[in-house]
Amino acid sequence: MKYIGLVAVFAATCVAQYGQSLDDLPKIVDNSTSSLPGVEKYVLPPLPYPYNALEPHISEQIMKLHHSAHHQAYVDNLNNALSELRGLEEQGMIEKEKKEGLEETVKFNRGGHINHSLFWKGLVPTGTPDSSLQGDLDKAIKAKWGSEKKFSEAFTKTILQKVKGSGWGWVVCNVGTRDLSFETTRDQDPISLPQLVIFGIDMWEHAYYLQYYNNKKSYLKAIWNVINWKEANERYSACLKHVDT
Numbered sequence: 001m002k003y004i005g006l007v008a009v010f011a012a013t014c015v016a017q018y019g020q021s022l023d024d025l026p027k028i029v030d031n032s033t034s035s036l037p038g039v040e041k042y043v044l045p046p047l048p049y050p051y052n053a054l055e056p057h058i059s060e061q062i063m064k065l066h067h068s069a070h071h072q073a074y075v076d077n078l079n080n081a082l083s084e085l086r087g088l089e090e091q092g093m094i095e096k097e098k099k100e101g102l103e104e105t106v107k108f109n110r111g112g113h114i115n116h117s118l119f120w121k122g123l124v125p126t127g128t129p130d131s132s133l134q135g136d137l138d139k140a141i142k143a144k145w146g147s148e149k150k151f152s153e154a155f156t157k158t159i160l161q162k163v164k165g166s167g168w169g170w171v172v173c174n175v176g177t178r179d180l181s182f183e184t185t186r187d188q189d190p191i192s193l194p195q196l197v198i199f200g201i202d203m204w205e206h207a208y209y210l211q212y213y214n215n216k217k218s219y220l221k222a223i224w225n226v227i228n229w230k231e232a233n234e235r236y237s238a239c240l241k242h243v244d245t
Contacts, residue, residue, distance in 0.1 A: 018196055018238060019118050022110055039086070041079045044072050045117055053125045057222040059211045067120070070206050074112030074188070081105040111188035115168055115200060122199035124228035131226065135233035136240065137198070140180055156220045158182040163203045169220075171198040171232070173239035180236075196239045199232045 018024070027040040047067055052060035085102050088094045124130045133141065133148050145151040159169035162184040170183045172195040183195060191197050201207075201223060208219035 018235065019121065020114060020191060020197060022114065025113060025117055039083070041083075042075050042113060044068075044075050045120070047120055049123075049125055054123060054226045057126060057225045058123075062206075062208070062210050065210070066202075066206055067116075071113070071116040074109045074116065078106060078109035078113055081109065108188050111190045114190045115188055115202070118197055118200055119202050121231055122228050123223075123226045124230070126225045130228050130230035133229045135237070137229070137233040137236040140236065144180060152224050155182055156217065159184060159201065159203065159220065160216060166204045168200050169203055170195075170200045172196060173198055173236055175239055175242040178240055196235065196242065198235050198239075199227060 022042070026043050026045055028043050029040055044067075047063070051063040051067070054063060081102050085094075085099070085106070088098070088102075138148075141148060141151045145154060155169065155171065159182070163169060165186075167184055167186045168189075170185065170191055171180065172183050172191060173180055174194050175196050176194050180198070181195075183191060185191065191200070201220065203216065208216070212219040212222070
């Protein structure tokens with residue numbers, strides 16, 4: 001299997017639209033490797049707001065470390081693993097055990113890159129128009145849960161019960177039924193069809209521990225103040241309009 005085909009397989013395991021696939025994430029052409037010039041590599045997307053913009057709910061210290069260190073590491077490790085796979089395949093020298101190890105590294109870091117890229121877009125400074133529940137999503141949430149408060153309480157309860165250790169909590173929309181629900185994933189596993197991400201919350205300790213220690217409930221209560229409901233509503237609208245291809 002050639003490298004390009006391998007990447008296609010990895011990408012196909014995620015939604016190929018809406019930021020849930022590697023195909024949706026920014027890349028640059030890398031000419032630094034003389035043996036394989038002109039190869040694209042993934043890059044860390046800039047935050048759509050300053051590191052201190054989510055205070056006091058999420059501290060500047062956490063945001064800076066989370067984005068510039070943790071997310072950057074997922075991007076770097078993804079690029080390095082893909083580059084090593086490419087080099088080995090070009091030489092026709094791939095041992096099964098080595099290949100499987102690199103594929104696991106790609107899978108883990110791909111998920112980390114996808115999940116964090118969605119996470120940043122799903123947050124916004126509090127007090128802005130985008131931080132208020134709105135549109136069709138507002139109607140759908142209130143129709144199913146009765147109020148935003150009951151919705152947030154149900155989400156928090158689900159995440160605290162189901163995320164054991166590291167993982168993610170998600171609000172998703174099924175593109176077939178258009179139904180909203182809660183999902184959790186382990187480690188850096190991403191969400192895939194038929195579920196479309198409305199927004200996700202990082203439940204790894206690096207997302208909250210420096211500020212909230214082991215109090216996950218306080219973290220979830222705080223981050224609710226900086227949800228980007230405009231982005232969430234746009235993603236819900238995309239789910240309502242989704243057509244299978």
